[in-house]
Amino acid sequence: xxxxxxxxxxxxxxxxxxxxxxxxxxxxxxxxxxxxxxxxxxxxxxxxxxxxxxxxxxxxxxxxxxxxxxxxxxxxxxxxxxxxxxxxxxxxxxxxxxxxxxxxxxxxxxxxxxxxxxxxxxxxxxxxxxxxxxxxxxxxxxxxxxxxxxxxxxxxxxxxxxxxxxxxxxxxxxxxxxxxxxxxxxxxxxxxxxxxxxxxxxxxxxxxxxxxxxxxxxxxxxxxxxxxxxxxxxxxxxxxxxxxxxxxxxxxxxxxxxxxxxxxxxxxxxxxxxxxxxxxxxxxxxxxxxxxxxxxxxxxxxxxxxxxxxxxxxxxxxxxxxxxxxxxxxxxxxxxxxxxxxxxxxxxxxxxxxxxxxxxxxxxxxxxxxxxxxxxxxxxxxxxxxxxxxxxxxxxxxxxxxxxxxxxxxxxxxxxxxxxxxxxxxxxxxxxxxxxxxxxxxxxxxxxx
Numbered sequence: 222x223x224x225x226x227x228x229x230x231x232x233x234x235x236x237x238x239x240x241x242x243x244x245x246x247x248x249x250x251x252x253x254x255x256x257x258x259x260x261x262x263x264x265x266x267x268x269x270x271x272x273x274x275x276x277x278x279x280x281x282x283x284x285x286x287x288x289x290x291x292x293x294x295x296x297x298x299x300x301x302x303x304x305x306x307x308x309x310x311x312x313x314x315x316x317x318x319x320x321x322x323x324x325x326x327x328x329x330x331x332x333x334x335x336x337x338x339x340x341x342x343x344x345x346x347x348x349x350x351x352x353x354x355x356x357x358x359x360x361x362x363x364x365x366x367x368x369x370x371x372x373x374x375x376x377x378x379x380x381x382x383x384x385x386x387x388x389x390x391x392x393x394x395x396x397x398x399x400x401x402x403x404x405x406x407x408x409x410x411x412x413x414x415x416x417x418x419x420x421x422x423x424x425x426x427x428x429x430x431x432x433x434x435x436x437x438x439x440x441x442x443x444x445x446x447x448x449x450x451x452x453x454x455x456x457x458x459x460x461x462x463x464x465x466x467x468x469x470x471x472x473x474x475x476x477x478x479x480x481x482x483x484x485x486x487x488x489x490x491x492x493x494x495x496x497x498x499x500x501x502x503x504x505x506x507x508x509x510x511x512x513x514x515x516x517x518x519x520x521x522x523x524x525x526x527x528x529x530x531x532x533x534x535x536x537x538x539x540x541x542x543x544x545x546x547x548x549x550x551x552x553x554x555x556x557x558x559x560x561x562x563x564x565x566x567x568x569x570x571x572x573x574x575x576x577x578x579x580x581x582x583x584x585x586x587x588x589x590x591x592x593x594x595x596x597x598x599x600x601x602x603x604x605x606x607x608x609x610x611x612x613x614x615x616x617x618x619x620x621x622x623x624x625x626x627x628x629x630x631x632x633x634x635x636x637x638x639x640x641x642x643x644x645x646x647x648x649x650x651x652x653x654x655x656x657x658x659x660x661x662x663x664x665x666x667x668x669x670x
Contacts, residue, residue, distance in 0.1 A: 255588035263584035270576015277572070279564035283390040284381025285398045286359060286556035311378065314404045315356055323400065324350045331393055333384070354397065355381040377555070387561045394558035405552050413541040420534040427527040432486050434520045439490035441513045463488050483524065 252259070289311070317323070324347045328334070334346060341349070359377040380397050384390035467484045 251588060251592050255591055258588040258591050259584035261584075262587055263580045266580035266583055267577050270579065271573045274567065274569045274572035274576065277567045277569070278385055280383050280385060280566045281387040281390045281561040281563075282355070282381050282383050282565045283387065283394040283558045283561050284355065284379045285394055285554060285558040286377060286379050287398065287401065288553045288555045289376040290551055290553045308376070310405065310408065311376070314401055314408065317404055318397065318400050319351060319354065319356075321347055327393060327396055330396070331389060333389070333393070353383040355379065355383065356397075381558070383565070391558050391560040398554060398558060402552050402554070409551075410541075410544050413537070413544040417534070417537045417541045420530060420537050424527065424530045424534050427523060427530055431483070431520065431523050431527055434516060434523060435483060435486035436490040438513065438516050438520065439487045441516065483520070 325343060328346055328350060334341070334349065337346070337349070357379055359379050380394060380401060382390050382393040382397060384393065463484060467481070467488060470481055470484065
């Protein structure tokens with residue numbers, strides 16, 4: 222029998238019914254009504270995402286680590302010829318190693334990108350090679366407080382290559398490391414050799430100028446010590462004085478001393494003047510206007526420059542030997558590139574989890590949108606929005622006999638299914654698992670760890 226309910230008495234219930242979005246029962250009913258709108262996009266998107274995660278080609282990274290080793294011999298004893306900063310040299314070496322010609326040679330040597338050679342130009346292949354080559358510094362995070370830490374910091378950098386084949390990635394990474402080491406060694410030796418050659422040419426030029434000055438000084442001394450009525454005995458006398466002075470100085474200085482070398486050159490010039498008096502006369506007449514003191518001062522300045530250049534040449538030759546023996550600052554491999562065992566990308570579990578999350582959001586969003594757009598009446602608040610409140614009366618739900626039978630059948634099926642599942646689990650445990658006492662013994666001794 223229908224019964225009329227006063228609206229004011231039921232108004233609070235209607236207001237509470239409007240907050241159905243906060244009740245879990247609303248979402249349970251939503252799932253039961255809109256499960257198809259949730260399941261279909263969820264299955265499609267999740268399957269596509271998990272399939273993409275499984276089929277995504279793996280990329281392997283093989284890399285080696287190189288250390289910039291400082292000079293083994295103390296710099297106070299032997300100074301290196303190459304004094305440029307290690308960071309600057311590494312940047313130059315990186316640019317040379319990553320040049321177009323080197324990368325094309327590596328691509329051809331290892332037959333990289335076989336499936337893309339017909340589709341991409343050489344420039345695009347070189348760009349792809351650069352993209353997959355990784356040269357980056359390694360942050361050591363050292364806590365040691367060294368006095369020379371800021372002046373000569375420890376430099377470590379990694380050289381790696383990404384590729385779909387792990388063995389090929391390792392071979393290319395080793396090739397890059399080898400080229401970097403060879404380029405650094407060639408660059409240092411080339412700089413040291415060029416420095417030595419330059420200083421050797423400078424020393425030869427100064428020696429030639431010094432020899433020319435010695436000849437002019439000897440000729441001027443000969444002309445000043447030779448009277449107009451004198452014979453040819455005067456040059457011999459001057460030559461004898463120079464030889465006597467050479468014998469006296471040789472007792473004090475070695476044969477390589479600059480003063481001894483200068484005396485020898487003057488003696489040679491005087492001997493030429495004695496054997497060729499005509500040439501001596503002409504040389505004396507042409508240089509008579511020059512001042513002997515000015516020439517001696519010029520020779521002293523030239524000798525000073527020659528001594529400095531000779532000292533620098535000796536240091537450069539020592540530095541060149543240091544580079545040839547590989548005792549100076551050099552690059553050392555502290556970790557050789559090896560064949561990687563695990564890919565660096567893609568992260569398959571992460572991709573699959575993101576796909577499942579996206580599928581869940583898409584399914585839930587579609588079901589919620591369909592529910593919101595549905596104009597059906599399922600709550601008292603929906604009736605209140607379209608019907609006058611005076612016409613609203615509650616009608617109790619009438620449970621039919623068929624619904625009671627269906628409910629009982631569900632309970633019986635649930636109980637039977639639970640019993641069968643329990644029997645299956647126990648049977649599988651009995652057939653496939655070891656005895657319980659043995660499992661307890663293994664667990665006690667830690668065999669399951």
